[in-house]
Amino acid sequence: MIGFGLIKGMRVTMRNFLRSPVTEQYPDRRVSPIEAAKMAGLNPVAFAIRKPAEAFKAATGMTSVPVKVKQTPRFRGNEFAWYEERCTGCASCAKYCPLGIIKIVTHPGGIDVQEGESYAIDVFDIDIGRCMFCGLCVEACPYDALHMGSQFERSSYVRADLVITVDQLKANMKRPSSWFRPQFEGMKYSPFEDKAMPEHKDAGRHEKPLPGQLTEKWVKER
Amino acid sequence: MTLQTEPISINFGPQHPSTHGVFRMRVTFDGELIVDVEPVFGYLHRGSEKLAEERTYTQVVTLTDRMDYVASMTNNQAYILSVEKLAGIVPEPRGVWLRMIAAELQRIASHLVATGFLIQDLGALGTPLMYAMREREKILDLFEMMCGARITNSYLRPGGVFADAPDYFWQALRQFMDDIPGQVDEMEELLGSSEIILQRTKSVAVLKPGDMVNAGITGPMLRAGGVDWDLRHRNSYDYYDRVQFDRPLHHASDNFARYWVRIQEMRESIKIVEQCIKAIEPGPVRPKSVPFLVRPPKGDSYVGIECPKGELGFYLVSDGGVSPYRCHVRAPSLMNLTLLKEMLVGTYMADMFVSFGSTDINMGEVDR
């Protein structure tokens, strides 16, 4: 019957109209007057009387608060977490990057807290302007020194700003993503909760053996 | 008195919102009737095949993501299967089940996009497309849990997948699987019951099955013409021989048939994912013996899989080194465009983009 399909279609539309919205508000979310009153620590009536300007603003939908986007722990963001103590300057990461955008310059003779003898790093540039966040560098790192980051708000007006230098890597907050790092998943660590960030000791799949253990392994076993 | 008229050529694209990418068509109209079509492509050519010759076998996975960016999991799968055949790698069962789950979810996502854009091309701007996108978003969320990225996944590795899916993935997948059949029904109700859609899509842009076979068209387009050709069934790569699924066929070979087949295939994919969830067992997800630098022996391999658009095949030649000597992609999107002229000539201007969209091509894959 002609016209019946239209009614059916409208039914689908109505069903969807009644569903709760799925839109993620980002970077800000509007605040209702009641919520605004709660945030000000007052009950709504007192809020309207004591702070009429703010109450009016909230009622017209002009008050907003910043929100965080929900991400999963494995999310590969555009910032890297790098533990100086773990890195030996082996440059495996630079070699395995499909685009060749990691530049490492070292000089011999560094002593590394975690891994023992290593090269000292002079330059460690990651040009994230060309990075595709595939994570192969992280997969290649044998000492778990490099991790994908979890943040994604690193846009800039100048391309030169998109190069992460070694100083930035050292200064960055260490919020490694658990991509290719099963130890973080075991720890139930999530980069999006404001818990204590993992130290270099927690970041690896192995710990530096004590001298005694090394003797055990290399001397006594022979 | 009769009016003196002459055909007029109009240029669509490459920057046209409804060409599904940077695609250009020079169309000659007689009034509203299409009399000639000349497709021009190559605007998105990035030389992926050549770039693959410079990269190691693992690094090429990242390039395959960017070919058909609406279905990157199946692209990964086709490439990895070809590498495994070339290098003689036997994958781990859990890895295979995981990538089958990923591939079938990707098929649902890709068909959702195709269906949503049909309604969009028909003129229902926005809203019905968002219904499809909302469901696709849930699948992308699942991918993010699995591998940390939504579109450019790079999840598969020779021998399986790079890491096991976390616990919360399985909960979210269960919830999604309970939810999606209803949404597919709703989509079908919207699409299959509206007289406007039926009148605009039925008996438009009909292709002969024989022509399609000769032109190398594969996938839902071919099955909408009644040709029973599904590589999951014919070649049964991975573990597709261990799951039961139907191959929906339609015989009209018009725009509506193409979308009907896609909707039914979503149901079949849901069935396959359910069976995969049942069959999957704990274990390693990729063999320890596969090194980061895969070095296959001299030789070549071709594996074609049934991706959402049709037969996607990777032909790899190895000279014994760490990167392919030659890589060629049999892209279903490109092949499915071969009958564009036959399809469009004789139809009207308003149906042009609906018919074009019904081929469900992706420019990233056409131009590579």
Ligand code: SF4
């Ligand atoms: S994420 Fe990929 S592209 Fe980016 S630096 Fe690492 S290997 Fe290179």
Ligand code: SF4
């Ligand atoms: S980050 Fe890892 S792979 Fe890169 S130089 Fe340091 S230890 Fe080597």
